[in-house]
Amino acid sequence: MNRIPLANRAIALPLIGLLAAWLSFMGATLANLYVPQPQYGPNGNVFFKEEIFQVAPYLFLLGIAAVAVSSLLAQGLAIKAREQSQDSSSLARAAHRFSTLGIIVGLAGGAIFAIGNFLGAFNSYAGRSESAFLRIFSVYVPILLATGLVVYVLLAAFVFRHDESTNTDGVKQKMSEAQKALGLGYAVPILATAVAIIFGLGVYDVTRTNLQVWVWVIIIAIVAAGVVWGTRFAAKAKSAKAAPPKPRTALAAGAANLNLVLSIIFGSVVTIMAFAFGTDAISKLQTWPQPPINCEGVDCATEPIITGPTWNWFIQELAPAKVLLLLAVVGIYVTITERNKESK
Incomplete structure (x- = not known):
């Protein structure tokens, strides 16, 4: 061989x-x-x-x-x-x-x-x-x-x-702070997503029903936290001074780019979810009455009924959409500012 x-x-x-x-x-x-x-x-x-x-x-x-x-x-x-x-x-x-x-x-x-x-x-x-x-x-x-x-x-x-x-003398290198931050910059978003997935499955198995909108909000919040913390660690590794003779800023930039892509995907998907959930919440204010079984001699044409918003509707239907939109706005802002923070 x-x-x-x-x-x-x-x-x-x-x-x-x-x-x-x-x-x-x-x-x-x-x-x-x-x-x-x-x-x-x-x-x-x-x-x-x-x-x-x-x-x-x-x-x-x-x-x-x-x-x-x-x-x-x-x-x-x-x-x-x-x-x-x-x-x-x-x-x-x-x-x-x-x-x-x-x-x-x-x-x-x-x-x-x-x-x-x-x-x-x-x-x-x-x-x-x-x-x-x-x-x-x-x-x-x-x-x-x-x-x-x-x-x-x-x-x-x-x-x-x-x-x-290894170092030039053959001794294995110790993990530097920049290297630790670099590893966390790559790993944290992935681990956070896995935790969110396991959480969603756990709720689904316990309740035996489709996930409620608030559960999706929690899942998205966990993923958002992972992306934000991953961006912070990547920015920390990127701003660290490279130890000669082998600088690690290129790898740190890779971690930063990974989290940039994740933040773009996160912001886009969560924004779409916020609009979709909000539209669905508004549409639920309109209900259609059940038509009569026998339409002989009876006008079977039905008109939709618009019901007024209630606190129960607001908390269960509309509020999750607003929270998702807030998560998208805050997440995008934090990731951009952390990525471009001036090194001290």
């Missing part, structure tokens, strides 16, 4: 991970075929024959992890190859870019997997079990594992780099 050049190994590793991912995905697809399908009773009620532990989510996650981890290992080999060639090898540079692409694909796959599990958990016709044990290991644990995978690969690939772990 050592006879194979580092750059070649760096290119081969993500491809091996891709093969492993394909096998895992095919296994997950096969496992899904054995999941008992829902049965429907005479009155249309749905029920499941039996509760089983589903291995498909873990196989899907295993495939994603294979791509991400193999690409992460390949990045280390590519960096060593560039160092050995003093950055003169085009193959080593290509291997570095290729391994970074594999890492990005793995990170995107992990994020999509976690969000997909979150959204799919609300579908009671997707094999959802009533057992708390099976529910935890079918939904919650895969989301936590995916979050851990994304955070680990992200930090290992872009913060605690392979080429920056």
Whole structure:
């Protein structure tokens, strides 16, 4: 194995991970075929024959992890190859870019997997079990594992780099304050989103009903707090003085850019949600009366009834929309000011 050049190994590793991912995905697809399908009773009620532990989510996650981890290992080999060639090898540079692409694909796959599990958990016709044990290991644990995978690969690939772990005398470097802030700048928004997802699922499982608007407000508030704190940590790392000979301001700028993108997405989505919830709240003031069953000799035309706003309507329907809009305004303002704060 050592006879194979580092750059070649760096290119081969993500491809091996891709093969492993394909096998895992095919296994997950096969496992899904054995999941008992829902049965429907005479009155249309749905029920499941039996509760089983589903291995498909873990196989899907295993495939994603294979791509991400193999690409992460390949990045280390590519960096060593560039160092050995003093950055003169085009193959080593290509291997570095290729391994970074594999890492990005793995990170995107992990994020999509976690969000997909979150959204799919609300579908009671997707094999959802009533057992708390099976529910935890079918939904919650895969989301936590995916979050851990994304955070680990992200930090290992872009913060605690392979080429920056030791000093010139071979002694392992201690983590600086800027490095800590940099890691938190990347990790905090992701962890906050995971906490918000787990909270939403917990409320859904306890109440067995669709999430109320106020629950969505709390979820958005948790995500907003994560983005704001992530922006603060990224700004702290960006404003720190780089320790020679290897400045870290580029990585800090990457964390700041990550949180900038997250803040833009957050502001856009939450603003749209605020307008949508507000419009829906206003529309609920209009109700349609139930038409008569037999329209013979009776005017079946109905007119909508506009009811006046009440405190109950304001608190349950309109207030959440206003709070969401306030979260969007404050979140955008804080992230912009924190990002562009003058360093002291």
